[in-house]
Amino acid sequence: MVAEVSMRGITKRFPGVLADDHVDFEVEAGEIHALMGENGAGKSILMSQLAGVYQPDEGEIFIRGERRTFASPLDAIDAGIGMVFQSFKLFPSLTIAENVVFRSEPRKRGLIDRKEANRTVAEIAERYGLSLDPQARVDSVPVGVLQRVEIVKALYREARVLILDEPTAVLTPQETERLFDVLRALKADGRTIILITHKLGEVMAISDRVTVLRDGRNVAQLVTAESSPDEITRHMTGRHVDLTTPPPAHAPGEVVLDVRGLTVPGSGERDAVSDASLFVRRNEVVGIAGVAGNGQVELAEAVIGMRKTSAGAVAVAGRDLSAASIAQRRDGGIAYIPEDRHAVGSAGGADAIENLALGHHRSAPLLKRGLLSRSAMLDHAKRLISRFGVKIAGPTTRVGTLSGGNLQKVVVARELDYGSPVLIAEQPTRGVDIGAIESIHRELCTYRDTGGALLLISAELSEIMSLSSRIVVMFEGRIVAEVPQTEASEALLGLYMAGHEPEERHRPGAFDALRDAHPAAGGPRTDVSEKGAAR
Numbered sequence: 001m002v003a004e005v006s007m008r009g010i011t012k013r014f015p016g017v018l019a020d021d022h023v024d025f026e027v028e029a030g031e032i033h034a035l036m037g038e039n040g041a042g043k044s045i046l047m048s049q050l051a052g053v054y055q056p057d058e059g060e061i062f063i064r065g066e067r068r069t070f071a072s073p074l075d076a077i078d079a080g081i082g083m084v085f086q087s088f089k090l091f092p093s094l095t096i097a098e099n100v101v102f103r104s105e106p107r108k109r110g111l112i113d114r115k116e117a118n119r120t121v122a123e124i125a126e127r128y129g130l131s132l133d134p135q136a137r138v139d140s141v142p143v144g145v146l147q148r149v150e151i152v153k154a155l156y157r158e159a160r161v162l163i164l165d166e167p168t169a170v171l172t173p174q175e176t177e178r179l180f181d182v183l184r185a186l187k188a189d190g191r192t193i194i195l196i197t198h199k200l201g202e203v204m205a206i207s208d209r210v211t212v213l214r215d216g217r218n219v220a221q222l223v224t225a226e227s228s229p230d231e232i233t234r235h236m237t238g239r240h241v242d243l244t245t246p247p248p249a250h251a252p253g254e255v256v257l258d259v260r261g262l263t264v265p266g267s268g269e270r271d272a273v274s275d276a277s278l279f280v281r282r283n284e285v286v287g288i289a290g291v292a293g294n295g296q297v298e299l300a301e302a303v304i305g306m307r308k309t310s311a312g313a314v315a316v317a318g319r320d321l322s323a324a325s326i327a328q329r330r331d332g333g334i335a336y337i338p339e340d341r342h343a344v345g346s347a348g349g350a351d352a353i354e355n356l357a358l359g360h361h362r363s364a365p366l367l368k369r370g371l372l373s374r375s376a377m378l379d380h381a382k383r384l385i386s387r388f389g390v391k392i393a394g395p396t397t398r399v400g401t402l403s404g405g406n407l408q409k410v411v412v413a414r415e416l417d418y419g420s421p422v423l424i425a426e427q428p429t430r431g432v433d434i435g436a437i438e439s440i441h442r443e444l445c446t447y448r449d450t451g452g453a454l455l456l457i458s459a460e461l462s463e464i465m466s467l468s469s470r471i472v473v474m475f476e477g478r479i480v481a482e483v484p485q486t487e488a489s490e491a492l493l494g495l496y497m498a499g500h501e502p503e504e505r506h507r508p509g510a511f512d513a514l515r516d517a518h519p520a521a522g523g524p525r526t527d528v529s530e531k532g533a534a535r
């Protein structure tokens with residue numbers, strides 16, 4: 001049988017980086033094929049060559065036995081290859097249907113036939129269970145729908161092979177289930193799916209075969225049903241990975257982060273966050289669980305000062321930061337790993353030295369006699385790159401060229417290294433490989449055990465449950481339940497996340513006695529906005 005896709009001897013180099021090193025990669029028609037590997041292993045670049053975004057330096061591509069060269073994505077689309085990237089390429093002010101048919105619009109007497117466009121898009125969506133409204137504007141729909149738009153766009157252009165680059169990284173568990181139903185329907189229709197993902201559970205659940213890349217080379221091709229998560233992990237990392245986290249080394253101490261009655265106005269009538277109160281103590285991890293879009297991100301952004309609040313107070317170690325600027329809050333002891341590592345977390349055009357120095361640049365050792373020391377910055381960058389295993393050509397490499405997971409490591413490394421008493425971490429392991437999840441979890445536990453107070457927000461319930469001693473659940477902008485780790489299960493949290501009434505002992509505020517028993521050590525509250533922040 002002729003393979004649907006056959007890539008042979010593919011080699012792609014960037015300055016200082018061998019992204020793909022003579023890779024052979026084969027996919028059969030009608031299969032769901034998972035492409036796995038550590039951050040920077042060369043997965044996205046390999047698929048970008050199949051999709052015509054990059055051209056190989058060496059090697060050949062065959063589609064159904066025929067040798068093809070793709071000078072651009074249009075050539076790949078002509079050959080039936082469609083790719084859905086990690087960041088979507090849509091026009092926000094156009095409707096879904098207008099985006100889908102862009103540049104291949106159906107026409108009637110020379111004019112764009114909108115009715116036909118809407119009809120065709122609705123029909124494709126319907127056939128594969130991709131629920132969407134063709135006439136909705138793209139800027140009005142959530143991210144899960146945007147992904148469906150990209151899939152419909154590829155199908156409209158008659159893609160026989162659909163490449164999805166970490167499609168579930170931005171989806172809720174429910175949306176992931178729906179996406180998988182769509183993928184199964186596409187497979188039943190004879191289409192071929194290539195799935196880049198870091199999630200082993202998903203690979204085991206949906207793929208027929210797995211190819212593993214390591215350091216730019218194809219190191220394993222496996223039949224999923226005959227393999228195991230452990231075997232795949234060993235091919236990826238060369239070792240056994242243990243995701244169990246050590247229990248806290250110390251009992252929690254005094255309250256460090258104290259949030260009371262925080263209310264954040266929303267864009268519509270409802271507040272994005274309504275009257276939220278929580279606290280995190282020294283040596284403690286508190287998790288926030290919730291379906292995406294229920295106020296978790298807004299709460300975190302309000303605590304760090306990125307969002308305006310209409311009521312409530314934020315204090316760190318007894319100092320009121322409610323009126324403080326972002327910089328004052330950072331200096332006042334809050335470090336922050338943002339969900340959006342591209343727009344908020346890093347400066348893509350700057351190198352790793354500068355990105356890792358951000359925020360460290362106002363004090364020694366990077367600041368010497370009022371001047372930034374380039375050699376201290378370099379040492380600092382080298383130390384963090386090595387400690388966190390960031391795969392990067394060198395400290396002077398611009399971080400905009402890093403693979404997704406490696407950029408995440410840069411942000412996590414910088415924020416953890418401040419040694420701030422409070423760390424707010426949003427999706428700290430999103431897009432990072434399994435070995436890096438293990439090391440980031442270890443680092444977070446070390447932070448906790450060396451006196452840190454960690455507020456963790458994650459779409460991965462398993463991550464929340466393994467790290468947090470208490471879990472706060474948000475629904476429609478409110479904190480609706482508080483569950484101790486010992487009583488948490490995915491089923492129970494799932495119910496509370498869907499708005500079910502909590503049991504009496506899980507009502508919000510059920511743990512307030514702990515807050516009162518361990519008041520902040522900072523003594524009477526001082527207002528940092530008037531006095532200026534001092535470390």
Ligand SMILES: Nc1ncnc2c1ncn2[C@@H]1O[C@H](COP(=O)(O)OP(=O)(O)OP(=O)(O)O)[C@@H](O)[C@H]1O
Pocket residue numbers: 014015017018019037038039040041042043044045046391392401402403404405406431
């Ligand atoms: N435009 C570019 N310029 C320079 N180097 C690049 C560029 N694009 C990618 N690279 C490098 O090529 C290597 C492979 O990157 P690729 O994006 O394929 O990794 P990946 O396996 O998809 O990783 P992740 O799981 O983190 O997304 C990385 O070391 C990356 O830094």
